[in-house]
Amino acid sequence: MSVNIYDVAKRAGLSVVTVSRVLNNSPKVRDYNRQKVLKAMAELDYKPNAAARNLAKGDTGMIGLVLPAVDDPFISQVLFAVERAVRERGMFLVTAFAASDEELSHANPGRMFLENRVDGILILSPIISEEYILELKKNRFPFVLLDQHHSAVQAPSVTVDNFYGGYQATASLIAGGVKRIAHISGSTIYESSVQRLEGYKQALRDYGLHIDEELIAAGNFSVESGYKAMMGWIELGKIPEAVFAADDNTAFGVMDAASKHKIAIPTELALIGYDDHPFGSMLHPALSTVRQPTAALGKQGVDLLLNVLAGKIKRAVTITLKPEVVLRETTRAINRPSCDPNYSVS
Amino acid sequence: MSVNIYDVAKRAGLSVVTVSRVLNNSPKVRDYNRQKVLKAMAELDYKPNAAARNLAKGDTGMIGLVLPAVDDPFISQVLFAVERAVRERGMFLVTAFAASDEELSHANPGRMFLENRVDGILILSPIISEEYILELKKNRFPFVLLDQHHSAVQAPSVTVDNFYGGYQATASLIAGGVKRIAHISGSTIYESSVQRLEGYKQALRDYGLHIDEELIAAGNFSVESGYKAMMGWIELGKIPEAVFAADDNTAFGVMDAASKHKIAIPTELALIGYDDHPFGSMLHPALSTVRQPTAALGKQGVDLLLNVLAGKIKRAVTITLKPEVVLRETTRAINRPSCDPNYSVS
DNA sequence: CTGAAAGCGCTTACAG
DNA sequence: CTGAAAGCGCTTACAG
Numbered sequence: 001m002s003v004n005i006y007d008v009a010k011r012a013g014l015s016v017v018t019v020s021r022v023l024n025n026s027p028k029v030r031d032y033n034r035q036k037v038l039k040a041m042a043e044l045d046y047k048p049n050a051a052a053r054n055l056a057k058g059d060t061g062m063i064g065l066v067l068p069a070v071d072d073p074f075i076s077q078v079l080f081a082v083e084r085a086v087r088e089r090g091m092f093l094v095t096a097f098a099a100s101d102e103e104l105s106h107a108n109p110g111r112m113f114l115e116n117r118v119d120g121i122l123i124l125s126p127i128i129s130e131e132y133i134l135e136l137k138k139n140r141f142p143f144v145l146l147d148q149h150h151s152a153v154q155a156p157s158v159t160v161d162n163f164y165g166g167y168q169a170t171a172s173l174i175a176g177g178v179k180r181i182a183h184i185s186g187s188t189i190y191e192s193s194v195q196r197l198e199g200y201k202q203a204l205r206d207y208g209l210h211i212d213e214e215l216i217a218a219g220n221f222s223v224e225s226g227y228k229a230m231m232g233w234i235e236l237g238k239i240p241e242a243v244f245a246a247d248d249n250t251a252f253g254v255m256d257a258a259s260k261h262k263i264a265i266p267t268e269l270a271l272i273g274y275d276d277h278p279f280g281s282m283l284h285p286a287l288s289t290v291r292q293p294t295a296a297l298g299k300q301g302v303d304l305l306l307n308v309l310a311g312k313i314k315r316a317v318t319i320t321l322k323p324e325v326v327l328r329e330t331t332r333a334i335n336r337p338s339c340d341p342n343y344s345v346s
Numbered sequence: 347m348s349v350n351i352y353d354v355a356k357r358a359g360l361s362v363v364t365v366s367r368v369l370n371n372s373p374k375v376r377d378y379n380r381q382k383v384l385k386a387m388a389e390l391d392y393k394p395n396a397a398a399r400n401l402a403k404g405d406t407g408m409i410g411l412v413l414p415a416v417d418d419p420f421i422s423q424v425l426f427a428v429e430r431a432v433r434e435r436g437m438f439l440v441t442a443f444a445a446s447d448e449e450l451s452h453a454n455p456g457r458m459f460l461e462n463r464v465d466g467i468l469i470l471s472p473i474i475s476e477e478y479i480l481e482l483k484k485n486r487f488p489f490v491l492l493d494q495h496h497s498a499v500q501a502p503s504v505t506v507d508n509f510y511g512g513y514q515a516t517a518s519l520i521a522g523g524v525k526r527i528a529h530i531s532g533s534t535i536y537e538s539s540v541q542r543l544e545g546y547k548q549a550l551r552d553y554g555l556h557i558d559e560e561l562i563a564a565g566n567f568s569v570e571s572g573y574k575a576m577m578g579w580i581e582l583g584k585i586p587e588a589v590f591a592a593d594d595n596t597a598f599g600v601m602d603a604a605s606k607h608k609i610a611i612p613t614e615l616a617l618i619g620y621d622d623h624p625f626g627s628m629l630h631p632a633l634s635t636v637r638q639p640t641a642a643l644g645k646q647g648v649d650l651l652l653n654v655l656a657g658k659i660k661r662a663v664t665i666t667l668k669p670e671v672v673l674r675e676t677t678r679a680i681n682r683p684s685c686d687p688n689y690s691v692s
Numbered sequence: 693c694t695g696a697a698a699g700c701g702c703t704t705a706c707a708g
Numbered sequence: 709c710t711g712a713a714a715g716c717g718c719t720t721a722c723a724g
Contacts, residue, residue, distance in 0.1 A: 052717030
């Protein structure tokens, strides 16, 4: 129907093999001939057919990304980073969103590798069944896990150190001179939530502070859960001096509750979130937070998958990235003696 | 390398044609034979090769979506809807994010159709050069515009009625009994911003209210622009009774400023946003807004593109969807005589 | 550096 | 309802 490699070859007065070589930037084509081919291509408005190419080469030039259908800045940022990395390598990104865990584990990614649609897949999801991963392994379908921890199954993955993030967030609060530091966790079915909580506890211990279970509230990464937790403490008359929220959404809820009850931030209540939600920097006061290395997560995930595809990876490698604390206005100045037990805030 | 249609045919004791028919759910295969093929496929763990299929059939089974690399609930929701619609039709979604207008108009979508990677593309972008669309038309590459208006170029598209949305938002404020209604616009390089502004003005006119240019601020769909606009009016001592913000981000900025200056919402200031950002319903008070028909936009966009691909569309059709006002707590009760000029709020 | 030939794994008329 | 044959548009050894 449309112009193909034979048309180009004929017009250039050369063979299809040469045309193919020009297409693939093979160095062994006489420059004079290369020009002839290029000219013929332009004149005929030739567009290579990806399907034919894939069939002949045995790959698809496409990478799949399985991710939750959730409007969340962390997810979005990783998605952008993955797409960019894939594009920069001349490939394309096929996205499969999963609205539910069920979809995630089965229907969606299944379709991709069952039809050889993509060369490999990246899986960005807080939860995914181990059986599913085992099936991927059994089928020898190349994949890389993003921001995911599986103790039982060995698989190539790129993760972020949530324990470190929780620890640093808490430590930066402590450095501001506060002592009664609360935490509102994320859903504890997620390993990341558990790790952030553990980091929080460890920081408290390391600085000789008491771990008060009443100041640890169960949240679920939502504005609402932050609001409710804070309201709970207010009603109890047990208002903490500082809150480490498991994510920025939760922190926004805390700010909302504090605002409603005229609790001044950061003087009466210091606050730090997690994820560096774009809103955080625009609020008054601007929210301190822990920034995840989303760009690196996406890029390194793609690189790792490409290495798996190239057969360069022998065993299950795990790359661990570190998040970074971003101090803005909801935490107090930290250039103070952070470990002086006699120091107290005026 | 892996098992192909011949292996299946041999094992089933039938020809590849029959196997192919089973693969394509052709009705003219004796059920007994169909079972034999299915059994052979299962036993061999056969996976059809998409590239071979595409090459033989002449299509790719993939739809491309070009969209801005922006973390915005409207964009995300349309993306989810498009992916779902594409998936429900047994196809796959290839996403191309554009970080800049330059990327949007050229590099990205160009790659998709230049290599016949997808059967057609959907373009979701506030701005896109007309030359680019013209080029798509010249190349006869199937595409559909989403939420985009081009006066000069005729193209199949699905849009949302922003004039209507702006009008209804303003009218619902008026119904609450307020008179001095301000507007903070979106970037006016976007047609949608202009339309919302026009709808606002028309509503004011229709209800006999004065259009005060000082109460129309230029924003840019950001929290910051809402904050600044509101702070501007506060400093001027010219605080409006109500604000129609061009989007929820802008409205959040207004809430932030109001909270800082202890301006009570909705009693002292009524407020309505646009887009139905998930945060809106979680704030206290919960934000009234205008909900965009994102699910329908995505679904109908895909349907339209599929019709274009099937050759069912003759000329440039434009489907226009209507947004819907969602009243929550930042606007006042509307069961009041909305058009009574003598009515005033206590 | 260039090209003839075979092959990638399907589908599509066509004939039976 | 079933199958032999040709074809989709490329790439890859192999030979020269």
